[in-house]
Amino acid sequence: MVGIETYSAYVPAPRLDLADAARVAGGRAKGARPVASYDEDTTTMAVEAARPALDDAPAVESLWFATTHPGYLEKSNATTVAVASGLEADVAAYDVGGALRGAAGAFRAGLAMGSAVVVFSDVRYGLPGSADELTGADGAAAFVVGQDPIADLVATSSVSSEFLDRWREPGAVRTRIWEERFGVEEYVPLMERALQDVLARSGVNREQVDHVIVSVPHARAGAAVRRTFRPEQLAAADVAGLGYAGAADFALRLTAVLDAAAPGQTILVLSAADGADAFVFRVTPKHVPRERGGLARAMGGGYSIGYGDYLNWRGLLPREPARRPEVRPPVPPASRRNASWKFAFVAGQCTECGYRNMPPRRVCLRCSATDSSEPISMVGIPGRVASFTDDWLSESIQLPAKVVAVDFEGGGRFECEMTDALGRGFAIGDAVRPTFRLAGIGGNGVRNYVWKVRPEDEEKV
Secondary structure, eight states: OOEEEEEEEEOOSEEEEHHHHHHHHOSOOOSEEEOOOTTOOHHHHHHHHHHHHHHTOOOOSEEEEEESSOSOSSSOSHHHHHHHTTOOTTSEEEEEESSTTHHHHHHHHHHHHSSEEEEEEEOOOOSTTOHHHHHBOOEEEEEEEESSOSEEEEEEEEEEOOOOSEEOOTTOSOOEEOOHHHHHHHHHHHHHHHHHHHHHHHTOOGGGOSEEEEEOSOHHHHHHHHTTSOHHHHGGGOOTTOOBOGGGHHHHHHHHHHHHOOTTOEEEEEEESSEEEEEEEEEOTTOOOSSOSOHHHHHHOOEEEOHHHHHHHTTSSOOOOOSSOOOOOOOHHHHHHTHHHHTTOEEEEETTTOOEESSOOSBOTTTOOBSOEEEEEOTTSOEEEEEEEEETTOSOSSSSEEEEEEEETTSOEEEEEEOSOTTOOOOTTOEEEEEEEEEEEOTTSOEEEEEEEEEOOGGGO
């Protein structure tokens, strides 16, 4: 049977202090929510989720990428995710972007293909003080689906309905929402219909389901459906501090449930947006319950940021940039020629002396051998800070940029920006790991994706 073979979750490190946001924008809020860093978007977070899921997985035939905030329109974002995740050119990569319901559609498509990786990634924000800002969450999750699963797909159901509850125009920051009672009147019957259908198809009744995920952008409608289940059925999916994560919401919660589920248990996923979709999975003996997806670990880490930094990162409160000439955007032909280095972080290891040239070169910097290098991925290789400095003239949104020289285990030195370093002290010798990020966005809208490094907590390595 087809089902989930491997999975992974990614939650960005910055945490917005909601009380700070409420003091500035009005309203009441407490706690913290994960937000994408200044150099992250849905594409970079998708790569962070996809790579661990693919590490121990067999070859896949396709990649499906779902988000409501794509980095590009018309140009594919899924191809960037595929290349940066180390997939070969013969893997078909498709975008399912724009609508919240696209997440369920991508999941159904990947499961129907039978050999695929499905990646979900989203950033959630609105006008300052809005419910979307205060109750949202940013994050990504990935599932490799195939014929040797840790969780079999037992049944699915779907019901579609045309009604206008929430909408956002292309390019707009604000999501408009209709009066709450209208959403309850529409969503609850739709979710109940999909629920009854999938339970009938799976031969499982409501009381027999071990784990339940209810994902819906309408909080009151979600609460009404949740009341029909026992608290212990919902417990594993209720991750503390994780708000509604948009297109990644049910996927992130499913990784948390899989972390806690035992063989033989059943999992019900109920996702609602412009209708409702339901999935029932049964955990197989191949699954060993543990924190495999790392969601609990990711939610437990992070660092706090103020509301001013958050607004600046989102482009809602632009600050004075560095006084330097405009940065030239990447040139498409050069980016194409260096795609393996720029997007997949593949260095050239000299076959004569073993030196790793970063970026790859025809002539080895150490022994001067010509055309003697072979490709080697540097993504999973540990590194340590060799030197660092503050750069106040960087194109980075967050100034000063932390620029470091990194020595990688086994050889190779790379100079780049240290990200996720706001308010954090570090020293020569500190452990770091590569991460796929944005260097900046050119005046022509071209997104300059590069590899940087981030601090690595050695006790978690």
